[in-house]
Amino acid sequence: MNTESSRSHAILMVHVRRAVHEEDNDAPFHEKDSKRDLSNGHGIPTVRKSKQLIVDLARSERLNKSGSEGHLLEEAKFINLSLTSSGKCINALAENSPHIPIRDSKLTRLLRDSFGGSARTSLIVTIGPSSRHHAETSSTIMFGQRAMKVVNVLKLKEEFDYESFWWKLENQVEHLTVEIDRQQKLRDNDRVEMEKNLRECQKSFAEAEKSLVTRSEVVVAPAV
Missing domain, CATH: 1.20.5 (Single alpha-helices involved in coiled-coils or other helix-helix interfaces)
Known part of the structure; x- marks a missing residue:
């Protein structure tokens, strides 16, 4: 319904690696000692890893409103399928379900750290003021409310270099x-x-x- 749209999800993924020197390593003392033991007295370099995701999700389309046909129809189906998969993950996490369907789509696999993982996640939802799109606006707001129930646990990720x-x-x-x-x-x-x-x-x-x-x-x- 938007002729300027790329009709796809956009994901920017940035990987950051930083070497941690022993003097600025805030790991517990027993972990530092274990690192020294593993290296037989020589300090093994420690690397902290981080990943930043900036995601622009395509909007879902109601086919009876967009009137998409042919190739555009196939694109809309894939977009809606990935959004549905992400919604299932949000619902499962909000309900504390033992199974999270992360593997249902490529989108959810890429965002697995943001879905109840060890990442700090911020979600911005956009809605339209038109009463004609009231159903889409309501479902978007409900999706945001369910996403607010998801709790992520931040963890310091280090590994030996x-x-x-x-x-x-x-x-x-x-x-x-x-x-x-x-x-x-x-x-x-x-x-x-x-x-x-x-x-x-x-x-x-x-x-x-x-x-x-x-x-x-x-x-x-x-x-x-």
């Missing part, structure tokens, strides 16, 4: 290997230098001994 830790250890091993090779070369050079000095000392000693023997023979030689 084993990949960064692995690269860190790999760089350390490479650095130590280079240092060991350098030290080995220095020791080899020192050994060669010491052997050279030893040969020179032996040569000097031999020459000094030979000179001393010669002088001794001159001293003890009988007079003619």
